[in-house]
Amino acid sequence: MPRPKLDRPQFLRGLGSSTVAGLATRSGLEDTAAYLVRNPLSLEKLVYLDGQQAVLDRSRMNPSLGRNFEAMDPLEWLARMSDHIPDSGQHRTILYGPYDLG
DSSP, X not given: OOOOOOSSOGGGTTSOHHHHHHXXXXXXXXXXXXXXXXXXXXXXXXXXXXXXXXXXXXXXXETTTTEEEEEEOHHHHHXXXXXXXXXXXXXXXXXXXXXXXX
């Protein structure tokens, strides 16, 4: 029995045509690869204070807090880092602009 002809590689199935068109060029593929392998947080901005059992997460100046860091319990920091991971079998949908419900 002949194998069916695939019009696009298996790893691109389910992606929209605009996504596939963006990957068609070498620079598009390199941009996508750079995005996928980037470090999600900067370890230079993260400080663990062992004596106080606290984590300092340094960032840009927050105008409402009037400081450029957030101090929190290590378990709270871990909960914030893992909050964006959906439950097994679930998908995370983020809406922007007029579709944003929050």
